[in-house]
Amino acid sequence: MDETRRARVVENLHGMGIAQTLISDPMSIYYLTGYYTEPYERFLALYLNASGAATLFANRLFPDASAACGDVRTFDDTEDPVPMVAEVTDGSAPLGVDKKLAARWLVPLQEAGAASSFRLGSAAVDEARSVKTPREQDLMRAASRTNDRAMEWLAGQVREGVTEREIAGGLLDVYRSLGAQDHSFAPIVSFGANAADPHHSPDGTVLASGDVVLFDVGCRQDMYCSDMTRAFFFGEPGAHQRAVYECVRRANEAAEAIVRPGVTFAEIDRTARSVIEDAGWGQCFTHRLGHQIGLEDHEPGDVSSTHEEPVRPGQCFSIEPGIYLPGDVGVRIEDLVIVTEGG
Numbered sequence: 001m002d003e004t005r006r007a008r009v010v011e012n013l014h015g016m017g018i019a020q021t022l023i024s025d026p027m028s029i030y031y032l033t034g035y036y037t038e039p040y041e042r043f044l045a046l047y048l049n050a051s052g053a054a055t056l057f058a059n060r061l062f063p064d065a066s067a068a069c070g071d072v073r074t075f076d077d078t079e080d081p082v083p084m085v086a087e088v089t090d091g092s093a094p095l096g097v098d099k100k101l102a103a104r105w106l107v108p109l110q111e112a113g114a115a116s117s118f119r120l121g122s123a124a125v126d127e128a129r130s131v132k133t134p135r136e137q138d139l140m141r142a143a144s145r146t147n148d149r150a151m152e153w154l155a156g157q158v159r160e161g162v163t164e165r166e167i168a169g170g171l172l173d174v175y176r177s178l179g180a181q182d183h184s185f186a187p188i189v190s191f192g193a194n195a196a197d198p199h200h201s202p203d204g205t206v207l208a209s210g211d212v213v214l215f216d217v218g219c220r221q222d223m224y225c226s227d228m229t230r231a232f233f234f235g236e237p238g239a240h241q242r243a244v245y246e247c248v249r250r251a252n253e254a255a256e257a258i259v260r261p262g263v264t265f266a267e268i269d270r271t272a273r274s275v276i277e278d279a280g281w282g283q284c285f286t287h288r289l290g291h292q293i294g295l296e297d298h299e300p301g302d303v304s305s306t307h308e309e310p311v312r313p314g315q316c317f318s319i320e321p322g323i324y325l326p327g328d329v330g331v332r333i334e335d336l337v338i339v340t341e342g343g
Contacts, residue, residue, distance in 0.1 A: 001033050001054060001069055005128055010052050012124035013096060019050040020089060021096030021121040024105070027295045028098065028125045029056070030223070035068035043081040043105055047088055055088050057081055081105075086114040096121020126300040130292060131314035137338055139224040140294070140316055144336055146178045146219055147226035154189075154215045158234055164189040164202035175219045184225035184297040188216035195231070195330030198287060198322060209235040212329050218297055225297045227318055229334035244281070244323050245331050251275040251321035252333045255289060259319075260343040265307035272321040273305070281323045290318035293336060315339045 009032065013021055023029055023046040030036040032046060033056065044062070046069070047055040056069040060076045073088070075081045086109065089095055095115030097106060099122045110118060132140065153174050157167045168189045175183065189202040195214040207213065211234045218227035231245060255272035269289040276285045290303035293316055301307070303317050311317075320334030 002031075005032050006048065006052055006054065008128040009124050010048060010050065012127050013048070013121065014050065016096070016119075016121065016124060017094075018096040018119055018121050018124070019093050020115070021048050021098075021124060022046070022085070022089070022101065022109075023048065023098050023125060024102075025098050025100040025122075025125070028100075028129065031125070031129055031295060033065075033068040035063075035065050036223070037062045042077075043075075045085065045101070045105075047085070049090070057085060080108075082108045082112050082114075085109060086112040089114045092116055094119050096124065098122040098125065122300070129294060129299065130301050131312055132294060132316055132338070133314070136224065136294065137314065137316070139222055140226070140336070140338065143180065143184075143219060143221040143224050143226040144228070146175065146180050146221055147217065147228050149178050150174050150180075150217065150219065151215065151228060151230055154217065155230075155232060158207065158213050158232055160207060160209065160234070162207050164191055164194070164205050164207075168202035171217060178219075180219035180221040182220045184218035184220045184227060187218075188214065188229075190214040190330065193327050193329070195332075196324040196326045196328060197330065198324060198332065207234055210238070211235075212237075212241060212331065214330060214332060216332065216334065223295055225293055225295070227293055227297055227334065227336060229320055229322075229332045231331045231333060241329050243279075244325070244329055247276060247279045247281065248321050248323055248331045248333050252319055252335065255319045255321070256335065256337060259311065259337050259339060261313055261339060261341065262310045264310050265301070265303045265317075266305050268311070268319070269303050269305050269307075272319065276321060276323060281325075284323045284325055285321060286324060287322070290320050290334075292317045311339045313339050313341050 042059045055071040094117045190200040192211040194200045213232040216229040251272040288304035292299040292301040316338045322332035324330040
């Protein structure tokens with residue numbers, strides 16, 4: 001159990017007026033304990049109270065968790081874990097629950113009187129996870145270096161006659177050869193007009209001369225994620241294609257240039273968006289500028305026009321402006337940034 005991280009979460013709970021919480025997000029449990037397993041349909045949760053006492057509830061099928069938490073309560077597939085949880089919680093006080101707790105566990109906990117009320121407590125862990133320690137920052141940089149090398153491989157696959165699916169299918173082996181363990185999300189490989197769909201799934205589309213080629217890819221290495229988007233042109237781009245690309249590049253660079261402690265996420269979004277709006281393509285930038293990233297590719301705390309909190313040293317997030325012209329062309333350029341004291 002990481003005592004510093006647990007203390008931060010407990011402090012956040014105090015600030016929210018919550019004296020106990022139940023954490024069911026496997027990545028948040030890993031963040032606090034170093035224990036990771038994917039429970040699928042089975043119950044897995046970490047209970048914390050205001051004094052910092054912790055209890056981990058885990059199926060006996062899961063790997064041994066005794067080294068991760070001093071109090072581990074186990075059960076098997078024929079046992080109901082809800083009464084076990086209700087024995088530990090304070091039924092006279094509110095209980096924080098996170099956004100990952102399935103209704104099939106939450107409703108029985110409510111019916112069992114496990115707490116006087118139930119409150120969304122995700123922010124207590126989300127806030128702690130948002131600021132990366134120096135060690136986490138090193139892991140993030142290492143994962144991104146691997147992604148840089150994989151992007152070099154991807155660029156080398158751009159040749160006439162290849163399909164989106166063929167390139168996407170070969171990427172995992174490349175990641176693993178470079179030291180990563182997995183994708184951090186399903187890779188996006190888009191040719192031509194498919195790039196105007198921000199979340200296009202690679203298919204049998206064949207690359208042809210003049211096509212834009214968009215790669216949005218990331219790897220998971222030592223539990224931490226990378227994420228990057230690059231756009232290439234197969235052959236010489238026309239003036240229209242070049243104008244779209246250069247506008248997105250300017251928006252990306254303008255937003256990155258203002259990142260420093262105290263600037264709000266909304267200001268960063270507005271800086272990129274204004275470049276695209278001034279060029280007349282504002283309605284074609286259809287999503288927020290970015291998202292935070294760490295143990296998961298998309299973590300809470302987006303870079304959007306409605307997020308007025310200032311950025312803080314140690315936060316890591318994407319800057320990914322895009323212009324999408326259906327039936328024509330799509331361009332997105334995405335980098336990850338880590339906020340430091342100097343920018």
